[in-house]
């Protein structure tokens with residue numbers, strides 16, 4: 088007899104550390120604040136060393152198991168990442184159903200959570216009789232608004248988004264110029280477009296949508312989505328959830344030792360996420376722009392990619408070729424007193440948390456944006472793919488937490504944007520002040536009784552009524 092077993096939550100994680108990390112944080116929060124346990128269900132395709140090490144470091148309340156591999160060999164070569172993830176999810180429904188049935192027998196399974204490309208897994212949750220289905224949306228309310236409107240936009244926007252004469256206006260959102268609209272929507276003949284429209288409809292089957300964002304960074308859509316609307320699940324902004332403990336990465340690290348020797352807020356950190364790579368020419372202009380800016384910099388360099396912004400290390404962040412070979416001649420030597428260039432990977436959160444970091448030139452991946460805001464670091468936006476261009480618009484044109492590098496990406500423009508964010512007295516000062524304000528708002532929301540904590544507690548509160 089004794090105490091009832093803890094509520095258990097199963098979560099399906101689509102590939103990419105950018106999906107795994109925030110979902111794992113959610114699981115940890117459910118465990119620490121609400122006494123729940125969780126199972127993270129992963130795809131066989133993402134069994135990378137990075138991911139395995141990460142899963143192994145989770146607390147005992149959070150376990151993980153991998154789905155069996157599914158055959159994707161019939162998909163065309165070069166299929167978009169969104170298509171691969173969506174297909175892998177759809178084809179995993181039978182195996183996932185078995186896993187959920189098993190979890191129902193062995194735990195008090197109260198809820199199932201899918202992430203942005205995993206909505207088809209709701210079918211498995213329904214078949215297994217799991218009482219509640221949630222969507223965890225790891226990016227922001229702007230992108231969520233767009234995806235929820237896709238089934239109607241599919242009808243009302245006949246051509247390509249990039250050809251729209253006017254920016255796309257959605258309820259509460261910063262208007263998004265056509266070319267900046269979510270990348271997988273930019274070519275309607277690509278199966279990834281159909282998949283996104285499909286997800287937009289499928290999201291409506293969720294009992295609630297939990298979003299890794301917070302009101303202050305996007306007040307417009309927050310105001311709208313916080314209101315109940317018929318036919319749309321309730322939306323709960325529960326962020327910013329970023330990786331809280333830095334675990335084994337806390338050892339000595341050349342980047343941190345270098346930062347320790349720099350003055351307060353003097354360094355711009357330059358990084359394009361776990362998979363971003365620049366075209367060769369832009370990488371060169373960036374190097375020369377950083378040099379021209381006269382600012383101190385810490386740059387995570389990756390070998391360039393001229394075929395597209397995501398390089399082949401998306402699933403495992405190791406740069407295959409020597410990225411230093413692509414830097415302008417003499418660059419490292421000329422900048423050695425003010426800059427540090429590190430290959431492939433840096434402990435980003437530790438860097439952003441460091442007192443010497445004063446700016447972040449970022450690809451605007453949503454996790455990077457949230458980490459920057461949590462540590463109060465103003466941003467220079469240099470978006471690459473996925474929803475990053477939209478994020479750049481909302482950050483620079485909307486809330487004012489970033490300055491965007493102009494599309495031409497010339498060295499002077501890069502230097503000017505970097506200088507402005509680091510020490511500019513007009514726009515730069517406004518961006519720095521806004522980011523300080525957002526940092527405060529983010530921390531307040533996560534505190535007991537704050538908006539994010541209350542939103543999550545409200546979701547958990549429904550678990551006690553009507554057990555499955």
Ligand code: UDP
Nearest residue numbers: 105360361362432433434435452453454455
């Ligand atoms: N990251 C890191 N070091 C790096 C590059 C990335 O620690 O050199 C982490 C970063 O802190 C963030 C995640 O990887 O948590 C990247 O997620 P984001 O959503 O920003 O971009 P994505 O990698 O999905 O494009």
